[in-house]
Amino acid sequence: MKLRIKFSKIGVLKYIGHLDLMRYFQKAFRRTDIRVKYSTGFSPHMIMSFAQALGVGVESEGEYFDVEVEDGQDVSLMKDKLNAQMAEGITVLEVTVLPEKAGNAMASVAAATYEIEFVDGNPLNEEVISKFKTLDDIPFTKTTKTGEHTFNIKDFVYEIDYLNKGFSFCCDCSSAGNLKPKFLVDTLLNMMELNPEDYLFHILRKDLFLRNSKGELVPLNCVE
Amino acid sequence: MRELALPESVLMSVSKPERYIGHEINSVIKDKNKVDIRFAMCFPDVYEIGMSHLGIQILYDMFNSFEDTWCERVYSPWPDLDKIMREKNIPLFGLESQEPIKNLDFLGITIQYEMCYTNILQVLELGGIPLLSTERTWEDPIVIGGGPCTYNPEPLADFFDMFYIGEGETRYRELLDVYKASRAAGDSREEFLHKAARIPGMYVPSMIDVTYKEDGTVDSFIPKYDDVPKTVLKEIVKDMDNTYYPEKPVVPFIKITQDRITLEIQRGCIRGCRFCQAGQIYRPVRERSVDYLLDKAVKLLNNTGHEEITLSSLSSSDYSGLNELLNKLIEECNNKKVNIALPSLRIDRFSLDVMNKIQDIKKSSLTFAPEAGSQRMRNIINKGLTEEDIINGATMAFKGGWTKVKLYFMLGLPFETEEDIKGIADLSNLICATFYDTVPKEERVNGHVQVVTSTSFFIPKPFTPFQWARMNTSEEFIDKAEHTKRYIMGELNQKHIKYNWHEADVSLLEGVFARGDRKLSKVILNAYKRGCIFDAWSEFYKNEEWLKAFDEEGIDTNFYTTRERYEDEVFPWDFISCGVTKAHLLREWHKAKEEKVTPNCQKQCSGCGALSFECGICVN
Numbered sequence: 001m002k003l004r005i006k007f008s009k010i011g012v013l014k015y016i017g018h019l020d021l022m023r024y025f026q027k028a029f030r031r032t033d034i035r036v037k038y039s040t041g042f043s044p045h046m047i048m049s050f051a052q053a054l055g056v057g058v059e060s061e062g063e064y065f066d067v068e069v070e071d072g073q074d075v076s077l078m079k080d081k082l083n084a085q086m087a088e089g090i091t092v093l094e095v096t097v098l099p100e101k102a103g104n105a106m107a108s109v110a111a112a113t114y115e116i117e118f119v120d121g122n123p124l125n126e127e128v129i130s131k132f133k134t135l136d137d138i139p140f141t142k143t144t145k146t147g148e149h150t151f152n153i154k155d156f157v158y159e160i161d162y163l164n165k166g167f168s169f170c171c172d173c174s175s176a177g178n179l180k181p182k183f184l185v186d187t188l189l190n191m192m193e194l195n196p197e198d199y200l201f202h203i204l205r206k207d208l209f210l211r212n213s214k215g216e217l218v219p220l221n222c223v224e
Numbered sequence: 225m226r227e228l229a230l231p232e233s234v235l236m237s238v239s240k241p242e243r244y245i246g247h248e249i250n251s252v253i254k255d256k257n258k259v260d261i262r263f264a265m266c267f268p269d270v271y272e273i274g275m276s277h278l279g280i281q282i283l284y285d286m287f288n289s290f291e292d293t294w295c296e297r298v299y300s301p302w303p304d305l306d307k308i309m310r311e312k313n314i315p316l317f318g319l320e321s322q323e324p325i326k327n328l329d330f331l332g333i334t335i336q337y338e339m340c341y342t343n344i345l346q347v348l349e350l351g352g353i354p355l356l357s358t359e360r361t362w363e364d365p366i367v368i369g370g371g372p373c374t375y376n377p378e379p380l381a382d383f384f385d386m387f388y389i390g391e392g393e394t395r396y397r398e399l400l401d402v403y404k405a406s407r408a409a410g411d412s413r414e415e416f417l418h419k420a421a422r423i424p425g426m427y428v429p430s431m432i433d434v435t436y437k438e439d440g441t442v443d444s445f446i447p448k449y450d451d452v453p454k455t456v457l458k459e460i461v462k463d464m465d466n467t468y469y470p471e472k473p474v475v476p477f478i479k480i481t482q483d484r485i486t487l488e489i490q491r492g493c494i495r496g497c498r499f500c501q502a503g504q505i506y507r508p509v510r511e512r513s514v515d516y517l518l519d520k521a522v523k524l525l526n527n528t529g530h531e532e533i534t535l536s537s538l539s540s541s542d543y544s545g546l547n548e549l550l551n552k553l554i555e556e557c558n559n560k561k562v563n564i565a566l567p568s569l570r571i572d573r574f575s576l577d578v579m580n581k582i583q584d585i586k587k588s589s590l591t592f593a594p595e596a597g598s599q600r601m602r603n604i605i606n607k608g609l610t611e612e613d614i615i616n617g618a619t620m621a622f623k624g625g626w627t628k629v630k631l632y633f634m635l636g637l638p639f640e641t642e643e644d645i646k647g648i649a650d651l652s653n654l655i656c657a658t659f660y661d662t663v664p665k666e667e668r669v670n671g672h673v674q675v676v677t678s679t680s681f682f683i684p685k686p687f688t689p690f691q692w693a694r695m696n697t698s699e700e701f702i703d704k705a706e707h708t709k710r711y712i713m714g715e716l717n718q719k720h721i722k723y724n725w726h727e728a729d730v731s732l733l734e735g736v737f738a739r740g741d742r743k744l745s746k747v748i749l750n751a752y753k754r755g756c757i758f759d760a761w762s763e764f765y766k767n768e769e770w771l772k773a774f775d776e777e778g779i780d781t782n783f784y785t786t787r788e789r790y791e792d793e794v795f796p797w798d799f800i801s802c803g804v805t806k807a808h809l810l811r812e813w814h815k816a817k818e819e820k821v822t823p824n825c826q827k828q829c830s831g832c833g834a835l836s837f838e839c840g841i842c843v844n
Binding site for chain 1: 235526529
């Protein structure tokens with residue numbers, strides 16, 4: 001039986017890295033009586049796969065991973081069993097049984113929603129958000145190991161809205177086109193002719209989405 | 225959720241911020257207004273090392289089982305954070321409360337190895353606590369040391385208010401009660417320390433004066449008050465089934481050095497190897513019962529979710545219930561897909577069977593610790609392992625499919641000759657030859673055998689028969705390592721022997737502090753002020769600065785290392801008793817010279833003195 005687990009990760013636990021988070025959930029399962037399936041082979045491990053990794057320092061209200069468990073267990077009890085084993089800051093929100101042929105969490109992710117909160121007041125205004133919406137081409141240059149790459153950031157941003165504390169947006173989060181939230185923050189600050197290095201901000205991932213057969217973005221556990 | 229001591233900007237700029245945020249599963253949070261005593265328990269090294277230590281897990285559990293006490297953990301901030309904390313004046317904090325440790329009642333520091341001494345000063349300084357005991361007031365916690373290095377605490381005497389000698393489970397309750405009464409009565413710090421010095425196992429350096437002879441050795445120990453004991457006898461748990469043992473240890477978020485459950489099956493060792501301090505100071509051997517251990521194992525697995533459990537002891541093969549324990553544990557662990565790790569096992573038919581059972585497919589390397597290359601030298605060190613034992617063990621292992629063997633030796637042992645050094649190469653070669661004699665060509669898994677031979681440099685330790693021994697100079701060490709290398713190169717199977725040896729500089733320092741006296745406190749302080757911290761980490765070890773510190777303080781390291789000691793010399797640690805008498809150690813030193821072995825405690829009592837504790841193997 002394949003399950004998709006939705007959880008939140010907030011507060012000081014945002015400093016837990018992705019690999020450590022996987023180990024954390026493996027140990028959490030071992031503290032419950034939920035029987036997880038193991039891979040076969042030389043070093044058996046729990047059959048578990050996470051959706052798009054969350055960066056260290058980023059909080060989230062909508063994270064997901066898939067896990068295979070032995071058949072015949074009462075799924076309705078699992079959320080409470082897991083929550084009894086969570087550290088303060090991580091909460092299991094929903095446990096959904098996946099259809100047999102569902103794609104895995106990682107491959108299914110199409111988009112993510114975020115909220116950005118500036119620590120010392122919002123340096124952005126509604127005009128810059130409107131301007132962002134109207135422009136067709138906003139180049140952004142990122143530096144990677146292979147050199148500088150310039151792309152049109154508009155291709156990756158699906159929605160954007162002004163908030164008193166900062167802004168919210170929906171963007172591409174697929175394995176092929178994942179947009180780093182910081183790139184968008186830097187772009188907007190640059191458009192205001194402000195230096196991105198001067199501004200501290202918090203990132204909150206609100207949810208992850210898949211694209212259903214009608215082409216709509218729906219939360220990752222709304223599997224058809 | 226508690227506010228963190230470090231701001232986000234700092235946490236995002238250091239490596240592994242998870243070291244500093246607390247909040248781990250099973251960490252204990254109490255209401256600070258509802259406890260009387262707050263205890264900071266510190267391992268002065270990085271989080272991953274400190275969190276792996278069983279002793280702290282036991283004491284953390286014990287302290288927190290006291291309703292009036294809240295114990296939290298403290299580790300050395302890694303150099304990247306150390307720098308930031310100094311720049312920004314951020315005081316060192318406890319992981320649980322995230323509050324400065326200066327606000328707490330006690331700072332307990334476990335002292336596991338000599339190379340952490342400067343980190344102790346780092347913890348004190350970052351904590352805003354005066355480095356010298358004499359400069360502290362009731363504004364500061366009581367700084368108390370424990371652990372193996374406190375069997376000679378003298379080099380650290382200036383920095384600690386007191387030391388707890390022996391096993392922590394027995395006397396802390398009494399100490400906390402004396403502390404509470406003392407604070408309620410409005411005692412001065414000195415009055416409290418005076419009362420504390422009367423509790424068995426407690427050593428308060430400021431309550432004992434040391435005088436020296438003209439040659440620099442100790443003349444006498446003079447207690448400041450008549451009621452302060454002249455000798456501090458180590459504390460010991462007599463019934464290992466009726467004591468504190470954690471059932472819910474803290475589960476770290478990050479992978480730590482020993483990322484598994486540690487099940488301590490027994491304490492002490494029957495063997496009496498003459499170089500080994502642990503074999504003497506933890507006497508007598510005391511076992512925990514199989515039932516006790518199984519009960520703990522099940523609870524520990526359920527409460528942590530760890531994937532591995534390790535049986536811990538100085539010599540697991542000597543545990544009388546090993547077969548029964550393993551059979552039951554394997555059953556329990558297979559159900560939960562938990563690995564069992566078995567270090568410190570003698571290689572014989574039984575252990576190979578066990579390893580076959582618990583490690584099914586993966587044949588990792590096998591480890592032998594002959595410690596010396598020749599039988600003559602193994603007799604000198606009283607290592608009851610013969611060449612026949614090793615070859616038999618290796619033969620069985622090769623037949624069972626193992627192809628990798630690790631061998632551990634020491635260089636610089638007392639009475640060492642060139643023949644003993646050559647013996648290391650010969651034994652390594654013989655093991656290779658055994659492989660080719662045992663395994664027919666067509667059955668050789670990787671085609672050949674792989675032997676990894678490692679040597680470390682022998683450092684004489686207090687409370688061992690070799691405490692009288694002269695330590696080699698760095699030049700002698702390096703020379704001996706080069707000879708070993710040359711001998712190995714000359715062996716028939718040299719292609720399949722890999723040789724490793726340790727640096728000699730750090731060994732020198734360890735040797736100085738192991739048998740050091742109070743005069744060394746100023747050297748440690750000097751080296752620390754020169755920027756020495758994390759000396760146990762080769763990337764941070766600053767040998768030049770240490771040499772300058774010795775020089776500036778007018779200390780000749782040879783006095784502590786290469787000097788020949790008189791048999792009737794008073795050692796700096798002679799006011800401490802670990803139960804084993806100095807007369808017994810001297811007898812053993814003489815027997816070493818005569819190349820005579822002493823039977824282990826199982827076979828025959830050697831009258832070491834540990835019988836006075838009336839427990840463990842001495843009475844059973």
